[in-house]
Amino acid sequence: MPSAQDIFNKLVELGAKLDALNATSQAILADDDQIVKLMAYADTALYQNDLQNATIICLLEQISKNT
Numbered sequence: 001m002p003s004a005q006d007i008f009n010k011l012v013e014l015g016a017k018l019d020a021l022n023a024t025s026q027a028i029l030a031d032d033d034q035i036v037k038l039m040a041y042a043d044t045a046l047y048q049n050d051l052q053n054a055t056i057i058c059l060l061e062q063i064s065k066n067t
Helices: 003-064
Strands: none
Touching: none
16 A cells, blocks of 8 residues: 555646646647637738729729720
């Protein structure tokens, strides 16, 4: 049967592993936040590009009607 000291040592080891797991989880969450921000920026940029394309098409149609 393990002694109280053996159990304590195992709990300390487990605590260290849980701390490492927690740090890794926090890093992943921070990376996920950056990814969400970058995706939001990309969505906005694509939307603006789509609006510009619609304007260009409209202008080209006007030019073609006037020539």
